[in-house]
Amino acid sequence: xxxxxxxxxxxxxxxxxxxxxxxxxxxxxxxxxxxxxxxxxxxxxxxxxxxxxxxxxxxxxxxxxxxxxxxxxxxxxxxxxxxxxxxxxxxxxxxxxxxxxxxxxxxxxxxxxxxxxxxxxxxxxxxxxxxxxxxxxxxxxxxxxxxxxxxxxxxxxxxxxxxxxxxxxxxxxxxxxxxxxxxxxxxxxxxxxxxxxxxxxxxxxxxxxxxxxxxxxxxxxxxxxxxxxxxxxxxxxxxxxxxxxxxxxxxxxxxxxxxxx
Amino acid sequence: xxxxxxxxxxxxxxxxxxxxxxxxxxxxxxxxxxxxxxxxxxxxxxxxxxxxxxxxxxxxxxxxxxxxxxxxxxxxxxxxxxxxxxxxxxxxxxxxxxxxxxxxxxxxxxxxxxxxxxxxxxxxxxxxxxxxxxxxxxxxxxxxxxxxxxxxxxxxxxxxxxxxxxxxxxxxxxxxxxxxxxxxxxxxxxxxxxxxxxxxxxxxxxxxxxxxxxxxxxxxxxxxxxxxxxxxxxxxxxxxxxxxxxxxxxxxxxxxxxxxxxxxxxxxxxxxxxxxxxxxxxxxxxxxxxxxxxxxxxxxxxxxxxxxxxxxxxxxxxxxxxxxxxxxxxxxxxxxxxxxxxxxxxxxxxxxxxxxxxxxxxxxxxxxxxxxxxxxxxxxxxxxxxxxxxxxxxxxxxxxxx
Numbered sequence: 001x002x003x004x005x006x007x008x009x010x011x012x013x014x015x016x017x018x019x020x021x022x023x024x025x026x027x028x029x030x031x032x033x034x035x036x037x038x039x040x041x042x043x044x045x046x047x048x049x050x051x052x053x054x055x056x057x058x059x060x061x062x063x064x065x066x067x068x069x070x071x072x073x074x075x076x077x078x079x080x081x082x083x084x085x086x087x088x089x090x091x092x093x094x095x096x097x098x099x100x101x102x103x104x105x106x107x108x109x110x111x112x113x114x115x116x117x118x119x120x121x122x123x124x125x126x127x128x129x130x131x132x133x134x135x136x137x138x139x140x141x142x143x144x145x146x147x148x149x150x151x152x153x154x155x156x157x158x159x160x161x162x163x164x165x166x167x168x169x170x171x172x173x174x175x176x177x178x179x180x181x182x183x184x185x186x187x188x189x190x191x192x193x194x195x196x197x198x199x200x201x202x203x204x205x206x207x208x209x210x211x212x213x214x215x216x217x218x219x220x221x222x223x224x225x226x227x228x229x230x231x232x233x234x235x236x237x238x239x240x241x242x243x244x245x246x247x248x249x250x251x252x253x254x255x256x257x258x259x260x261x
Numbered sequence: 262x263x264x265x266x267x268x269x270x271x272x273x274x275x276x277x278x279x280x281x282x283x284x285x286x287x288x289x290x291x292x293x294x295x296x297x298x299x300x301x302x303x304x305x306x307x308x309x310x311x312x313x314x315x316x317x318x319x320x321x322x323x324x325x326x327x328x329x330x331x332x333x334x335x336x337x338x339x340x341x342x343x344x345x346x347x348x349x350x351x352x353x354x355x356x357x358x359x360x361x362x363x364x365x366x367x368x369x370x371x372x373x374x375x376x377x378x379x380x381x382x383x384x385x386x387x388x389x390x391x392x393x394x395x396x397x398x399x400x401x402x403x404x405x406x407x408x409x410x411x412x413x414x415x416x417x418x419x420x421x422x423x424x425x426x427x428x429x430x431x432x433x434x435x436x437x438x439x440x441x442x443x444x445x446x447x448x449x450x451x452x453x454x455x456x457x458x459x460x461x462x463x464x465x466x467x468x469x470x471x472x473x474x475x476x477x478x479x480x481x482x483x484x485x486x487x488x489x490x491x492x493x494x495x496x497x498x499x500x501x502x503x504x505x506x507x508x509x510x511x512x513x514x515x516x517x518x519x520x521x522x523x524x525x526x527x528x529x530x531x532x533x534x535x536x537x538x539x540x541x542x543x544x545x546x547x548x549x550x551x552x553x554x555x556x557x558x559x560x561x562x563x564x565x566x567x568x569x570x571x572x573x574x575x576x577x578x579x580x581x582x583x584x585x586x587x588x589x590x591x592x593x594x595x596x597x598x599x600x601x602x603x604x605x606x607x608x609x610x611x612x613x614x615x616x617x618x619x620x621x622x623x624x625x626x627x628x629x630x631x632x633x634x635x636x637x638x639x640x641x642x643x644x645x646x647x648x649x650x651x652x653x654x655x656x657x658x659x660x661x662x663x
Contacts, residue, residue: 037304038304064453067381067383067384067453068384068385068386068453069381069384069386070375070376070381070384070386070387070390071372071375071376071379071380071381071387072379072380072381072384073379088372088375088379089368089369089372090367090368090369090370090372090373090375090376091367091368091369091370091372092366092367092368092386093307093308093368094384094386094450096304096307097307097308097454097457097594098453098454100455100456100457102304102305102457102597102598105304106296106304106307106368108295108296108297108302108303108304109295109296109297110295111292111293111295112368112369113295113296113368113369114368114369193456194456195456196455196456197455197456201453201455202383202453204452204453204455204465205383205384205385205449205452205453206383207465208385208446208449208452208468209382209383209385209388209446209449211468212388212442215438215441215442215445216438216442219437219438219441220434220438223331223335223434223437223438224434226335226336227334227335227336227430227434230335230336230337231337233337234337
């Protein structure tokens with residue numbers, strides 16, 4: 001299956017919150033509206049001035065959350081969604097901090113809490129269906145499709161309509177995502193973060209971890225060398241002391257013999 | 262046979278009792294009511310003081326174990342052998358309390374064993390977890406003779422100690438390597454938070470910095486523990502050892518800080534040093550406690566010459582160290598997350614209970630095992646022994662040449 005994605009056009013969104021409701025229905029959450037992302041609201045429509053901005057997992061191409069998870073509970077699937085396996089999770093919550101968009105939520109009130117985030121309707125996608133939010137959107141503000149086709153579509157819209165900001169948010173941020181935003185207002189004004197780099201974030205940890213073999217090899221040899229050196233020095237010192245003592249003993253004997261003779 | 266008596270009630274025992282009572286109540290809240298009731302953790306601030314203090318500082322303050330084991334066994338610094346076992350026990354207890362602390366910190370603590378079988382080599386935390394597991398095993402093995410000596414069966418004892426002696430050097434070497442790795446990678450956890458952390462605390466070299474800050478903090482910890490053992494557990498050691506340890510703290514902290522400022526310059530973040538925001542105050546307070554105060558105190562003869570001076574200077578250093586690690590793990594994220602996190606009392610109670618338990622375990626070890634040389638109170642001496650704690654060092658031997 002080709003990698004899937006979603007394109008969200010902020011200029012088209014009318015703020016009807018049908019996507020929120022569809023998401024809650026698919027995930028069997030209570031239906032009441034929540035203003036911000038939570039463990040029971042995996043996507044919300046936030047009002048920014050006269051614009052409506054959806055918040056949801058960006059489904060990065062090389063996700064930081066999956067990279068930081070010590071047990072590999074999060075992973076990027078070939079079909080596009082970044083999915084979470086609660087059976088593996090230990091609850092360290094590193095993914096929540098690792099995510100540059102601060103999307104993952106935690107079930108703080110539960111005694112066996114799990115991480116919750118948009119899963120891009122992974123099961124539906126595998127069954128060949130679009131995500132629930134895209135399917136329900138009455139104005140086509142959120143559309144679902146192949147990642148490269150949606151990128152081309154976004155580029156086409158920008159080309160054809162100069163009202164758009166010349167930027168596809170999610171195309172390049174931290175290595176690219178599988179959720180794209182188009183807007184006619186600069187993204188910073190809509191609460192979007194400026195991604196720290198265009199390279200995927202896991203590159204940073206990989207660089208640090210890459211130093212490990214060197215540390216072990218160099219450190220190990222250095223320590224072994226130091227140990228050998230101190231041992232050898234102690235041996236030499238002991239032998240020298242013994243030789244000196246022997247010499248002195250001989251001198252004493254010679255002196256005594258001289259006295260006697 | 263020692264007679265069983267009802268323990269005396271003293272101020273310290275009352276305090277310890279209160280800490281454990283609070284810890285027990287906090288534990289009940291954490292496991293029966295969950296995070297929401299027991300903590301101020303939130304989606305914006307998922308890591309609080311259980312990570313910032315219990316883990317980051319617990320591991321850092323245990324760095325004296327590998328430093329002193331390495332110094333004695335690998336560098337042949339025999340004069341520190343009398344305090345070697347104490348350093349290893351302090352480190353071991355430090356790591357055990359860090360690991361136990363995860364029972365409270367992890368959301369699904371019963372899955373604690375997952376990293377053993379479910380691997381993600383790309384995760385810095387995975388490497389840290391493995392290093393901590395392995396190094397705690399190494400520490401347990403390094404410390405084991407103190408327990409084995411107490412066994413009543415001579416052949417078992419001799420067999421064990423014989424083999425222990427043969428592998429000891431390898432064990433110490435592996436221990437130093439494992440420590441170096443996870444002490445640094447603990448800082449490596451924060452490298453991926455690029456863009457979320459306030460520039461004064463973000464660094465690509467957080468690994469190196471955590472390593473450089475852990476060793477002086479670990480030495481300060483050893484000084485405090487040894488001083489208290491001498492003062493309250495009849496331990497008799499040459500107090501000049503403490504002075505020796507203190508000599509490396511200030512220079513290492515100075516190097517750490519120079520490195521830090523050089524790194525800020527490299528990242529073009531020097532402009533943040535004097536911005537009128539609250540982070541600036543935190544940063545400079547941290548510099549004052551963790552660098553400026555130790556640099557001054559450890560170089561004042563009045564402080565350095567007296568064990569009590571070393572004790573308080575070390576206490577200030579450790580306070581600065583804790584502040585530094587809390588800044589890295591909590592303060593630095595506030596601007597991006599707007600979490601406004603302040604720990605709730607059960608978070609503090611659990612942390613204090615873990616620290617107190619480690620201190621009590623250390624006390625028991627010193628009292629019942631051969632950890633440190635002690636004078637036994639067999640009889641009252643006919644004359645007044647000089648109080649060790651008020652003792653002033655004779656001039657250092659290096660000053661006595663010619």
